[in-house]
Amino acid sequence: RSPMHQQIYTLPALVRETAQPFDAAARRALDFATCTSVKRIYLVGCGDSHHAPVGAELAFHQLTGVPTQAISSLPFSRYTAGYLPATGPKTNLVIGVSVSGRVSRTIEALDMARQAGATAVAVTGNPTGPLGAVSDAVLETAVPALPSDLQVAVVPGVRSYLASQVALLMAALRIGEARGHLNTRAADAERAVILALADKIEAAIDSCQAIIDQLVDAWRGAPMFEFVGAGPLYGVAMFSAAKLLEATGEAALAQETEEWSHLQYFVAEPNIPILLLCANGFDADRMAEVARAAKSIGRPLALAAPAAADEMAQLVDALLPMPADVPERYASLVYSIPGELFAASRAEALGRPYFCDFAGGRADEASAIYTSRQIAEPLR
Numbered sequence: 001r002s003p004m005h006q007q008i009y010t011l012p013a014l015v016r017e018t019a020q021p022f023d024a025a026a027r028r029a030l031d032f033a034t035c036t037s038v039k040r041i042y043l044v045g046c047g048d049s050h051h052a053p054v055g056a057e058l059a060f061h062q063l064t065g066v067p068t069q070a071i072s073s074l075p076f077s078r079y080t081a082g083y084l085p086a087t088g089p090k091t092n093l094v095i096g097v098s099v100s101g102r103v104s105r106t107i108e109a110l111d112m113a114r115q116a117g118a119t120a121v122a123v124t125g126n127p128t129g130p131l132g133a134v135s136d137a138v139l140e141t142a143v144p145a146l147p148s149d150l151q152v153a154v155v156p157g158v159r160s161y162l163a164s165q166v167a168l169l170m171a172a173l174r175i176g177e178a179r180g181h182l183n184t185r186a187a188d189a190e191r192a193v194i195l196a197l198a199d200k201i202e203a204a205i206d207s208c209q210a211i212i213d214q215l216v217d218a219w220r221g222a223p224m225f226e227f228v229g230a231g232p233l234y235g236v237a238m239f240s241a242a243k244l245l246e247a248t249g250e251a252a253l254a255q256e257t258e259e260w261s262h263l264q265y266f267v268a269e270p271n272i273p274i275l276l277l278c279a280n281g282f283d284a285d286r287m288a289e290v291a292r293a294a295k296s297i298g299r300p301l302a303l304a305a306p307a308a309a310d311e312m313a314q315l316v317d318a319l320l321p322m323p324a325d326v327p328e329r330y331a332s333l334v335y336s337i338p339g340e341l342f343a344a345s346r347a348e349a350l351g352r353p354y355f356c357d358f359a360g361g362r363a364d365e366a367s368a369i370y371t372s373r374q375i376a377e378p379l380r
Helices: 003-008 011-029 032-037 048-064 073-079 104-115 159-179 184-218 232-248 257-262 284-296 328-350 354-358
Strands: 040-045 068-072 092-097 119-124 137-140 225-229 252-256 274-277 301-306 318-322
Touching: 003 328, 011 137, 011 159, 011 184, 032 159, 040 048, 040 073, 040 104, 040 159, 048 068, 048 092, 048 159, 048 232, 048 328, 068 073, 073 104, 092 104, 092 159, 104 119, 119 159, 159 184, 159 328, 184 301, 184 318, 184 328, 225 232, 225 257, 232 252, 232 274, 232 328, 232 354, 252 257, 257 284, 274 284, 274 328, 284 301, 301 328, 318 328
Parallel strands: 040 068, 040 092, 092 119, 119 137, 225 252, 225 274, 274 301, 301 318
Antiparallel strands: none
């Protein structure tokens, strides 16, 4: 199958390969004083490196016992850093995610965080890059190299996104254990659950691939797509939309479960497929209502959920069965699979080049992701 498919198929092994090294890296990056002093945690990043923190926010709440906010780098650096509360050394912790370590806005976010008195930790695969240079500590997330036969194309990122998620979860466990929010036995049990997600990801790939291929055929003429989720799965909705637009160049929208009812419910075009993402957790009752609403206006519907979500399953055109017993705080690692497979399969079916082949004026990096001007001090 396609290069993107081939990288998706490596994800179970990637969890097994990175869980222990990233756990060790988290212990090195987050010293005891930082873990025990922190009162607020901010998770910042851009693109996939924002989607991963949104997926990890609930895990930070539950595993660390510390209020945590996932926020995109620009809103943090320009609109938040200047107003961090002056509550003492190491009380504000800002964790910035950038695989390349070169994204201007995330570099700016950690620079502004430090100037505002916060502790800045970089989660990056490039520890000696500019992001690491403005950080107090680096949690290195170097991803094992692919076999040479898979290094044949620039592919929408799936491995780096998963690696960032694993690293963030290990950081949360390190903080929670050091603070005494989790005892060692409980923390080790959580680490075992994370490692076992490799099997869950494998099961999700096996159960979804054929159904995804059918949806690609059924939805071939769709003008755009919507991905809907809440909590950790809002991060997955954003990531899924990102993979589709990167893989095919088509319009794709991510929306939070409640917001869909207030906004997309009123879109006149009925032929916009929706992929609903529900771990049958905190948002299950609201997602069932959204599914009924979407069905009532004639939207094509698919649902990624465990089999226990039988009420919702009766309302949709296709159920993408997710493995049972995935804690909602870890759902983002598994529930990203349907969107990844859909993007890969649709691009393959349509014969679309990834990233629009960087054509149409995109070759000169006008987006300035790596070269954007950075502010010199926090704005107030």
